[in-house]
Amino acid sequence: MMKGSKIIPKTRLLYRATMIILFASLVFAGIYAIFVSNYLILLMSSLVGIIMLLPYFFKWKYKFYIPIEIELIVVLFIYATLFLGDAWSFYARFWWWDILLHAGSAIVFGFLGFFLLYSLYTQRKIQSRPFLLALFSFSFAVAMGVIWEIFEFYVDILLGWNMQKSGLVDTMLDLIVNTIGAFIASGIGYFSIKVRHIPIFSGNVKK
Incomplete structure (x- = not known):
């Protein structure tokens, strides 16, 4: 029991830190896109940001909880596909x-x-x-x-x-x-x- 109680906080801490870093990169990329008039990067940054917020919406609206490990992997995949793959x-x-x-x-x-x-x-x-x-x-x-x-x-x-x-x-x-x-x-x-x-x-x- 003690072992599990130590693992879960570390996992949540990693999840929150990763989300903050990803959101920050999206914000900076969006600002950069506006200055250089690169609307593809702006579009992808906005789209990825909205998708990343969907799990919070489902938790708040429908009380549907996705394991944070799976949620983190999905978010990283979307980030790598749309933001890094297409925009960059x-x-x-x-x-x-x-x-x-x-x-x-x-x-x-x-x-x-x-x-x-x-x-x-x-x-x-x-x-x-x-x-x-x-x-x-x-x-x-x-x-x-x-x-x-x-x-x-x-x-x-x-x-x-x-x-x-x-x-x-x-x-x-x-x-x-x-x-x-x-x-x-x-x-x-x-x-x-x-x-x-x-x-x-x-x-x-x-x-």
Whole structure:
């Protein structure tokens, strides 16, 4: 018990410090964008800032609590994708940036889908086997990856961007990496239930 009580404050402290640093960078980037008339950076900074505030809105409005570990990972992913990747051209500067984010996003969405069902499972609102929980998290992550590829396709057409780069090859590589990441996340969730030890989820589910 004492061990857990020490871990949680450190996790929250890390979460708050990271959020403050990210928000500060967005504010400075927004001010910089205004001075240099770079409206893409201004748009992305504002969009990422709004998305980062959504978890607080859900907590206040609907009393829906997401584990801070997952929330932090999701925020970092959005920051890396929209702010660093698009606004600051990390996709063009680093060839591995797109692969890294697709693998990371699959794991994040896999854990998120797993948490959604696991929270209902622990509250006895649904009855299911661990395999089905893992299958849902895998399917959820893969579906999110497909939706993202569709989003990239339409953004390239409507805004003239180059998010898909080489087209079919880039899309297939992204989907393959996404599937591998989804499999890893769902596998971790499955074996966590089987050994009855889920440190990430158990301390954050509202019962």
